[in-house]
Amino acid sequence: MHQDEVISRRGLVARRLVLAVGLAGIVGLGCATITLAPPTDERAAKQFLPAAEQGDPVAQYQVGLSYRYGTSGLPRDPAKAVSWLRKAATAGNADAQFALGDLYLNGNEGLAADPAQALSWFQQAAAKNSGNQLWLADLLEKGRPGVLPADPAAARALYVQAAPRSRLACQRLGQMAERGSGGESGPLAALKWYVLAGSTVDIARQEKMLKPSEVARARAEAAGWQR
Numbered sequence: 001m002h003q004d005e006v007i008s009r010r011g012l013v014a015r016r017l018v019l020a021v022g023l024a025g026i027v028g029l030g031c032a033t034i035t036l037a038p039p040t041d042e043r044a045a046k047q048f049l050p051a052a053e054q055g056d057p058v059a060q061y062q063v064g065l066s067y068r069y070g071t072s073g074l075p076r077d078p079a080k081a082v083s084w085l086r087k088a089a090t091a092g093n094a095d096a097q098f099a100l101g102d103l104y105l106n107g108n109e110g111l112a113a114d115p116a117q118a119l120s121w122f123q124q125a126a127a128k129n130s131g132n133q134l135w136l137a138d139l140l141e142k143g144r145p146g147v148l149p150a151d152p153a154a155a156r157a158l159y160v161q162a163a164p165r166s167r168l169a170c171q172r173l174g175q176m177a178e179r180g181s182g183g184e185s186g187p188l189a190a191l192k193w194y195v196l197a198g199s200t201v202d203i204a205r206q207e208k209m210l211k212p213s214e215v216a217r218a219r220a221e222a223a224g225w226q227r
Contacts (some may be wrong), residue, residue, distance in 0.1 A: 028116040030160040042073025052084060060088035068109060089121060097125035098132050105147065115148045120180070126158065133162050134169060141176070156182030163196065168196035174206075188218050195222040 048066070051059035062180030063074070064084035070076030082103065090098030101121030126133040137158035143150030156176055174193035179185045191206040195218065198213035207215050 021055065028059065040099045045073030048072075050088075055091070057091035057093040057096070058087045060091065061082050061093050061099070064088060064096065064099070072157065084110060084111050089124075092124075092128075093123045094128040094132060098129075101125060105144070115144075119148070130162055130165055133158055137162070137169070137172070141181070142174075152176065154180035158186075165191075167197045167199075170194070173197055173201075174199065174202060188214050191215065191218040192222045192225070195219055 045066075048059040048062040052063040061084070062072075064081050064087075066072045066074040067077045067084060069079035082100075085096045085100050085103070089100045098121070099137070103109050103111050103117045103118075104114045104121065105118035122132070122136045126136045137155045139148070139155075140151045140158065141155035145189060156173065157177070159169040159173050163173060170193045173184075174190045174197060176182050177186065177190035180186070185204045187209040191203065191210065194202040194206060206218075208217070
């Protein structure tokens with residue numbers, strides 16, 4: 001499995017730490033999880049909090065999670081959770097940016113739902129982490145009914161950015177081209193992306209719809225794009 005096809009949404013599940021393994025909702029194959037009980041020690045109170053107060057963004061993120069879920073020696077306190085997550089996010093911690101975006105998207109922990117704020121934090125998180133980038137592309141491609149409108153063009157742009165490092169992104173670009181969503185359309189464009197994704201079944205399916213000259217052109221475009 002390609003490294004960035006393991007997409008984790010860290011710290012977003014109440015009172016439990018979940019390691020998300022697999023393609024999650026991005027390809028509709030579900031998500032295998034390993035659930036661990038929250039830490040029973042007091043490392044947040046004894047170690048993370050002093051470091052957070054000194055300005056360490058990673059510690060600030062951990063303190064924010066601990067206050068959110070009431071774990072690791074700190075009581076549940078939504079206001080303090082949001083405050084520490086915001087400090088970490090403002091300092092550039094991608095995990096905190098993603099977590100804060102999730103709070104704004106869903107209107108949790110005392111924050112009013114604010115899709116514009118959510119999108120802003122998600123975009124900052126996506127700039128630093130390819131897993132977040134693919135998750136955001138999937139969100140924008142599908143949208144969230146009643147909350148966030150779909151934006152296929154923005155989704156496609158994120159997938160294109162991720163494509164040099166991600167076969168999954170290439171696969172999704174091929175699927176979008178087949179549907180005529182977000183820009184490119186048609187079997188020739190789809191074939192190019194499926195070749196880059198190494199998806200043999202999809203390659204064979206597209207080649208049946210194209211002339212030999214078109215197949216050669218698509219493969220040449222894929223080879224050129226790789227360079």
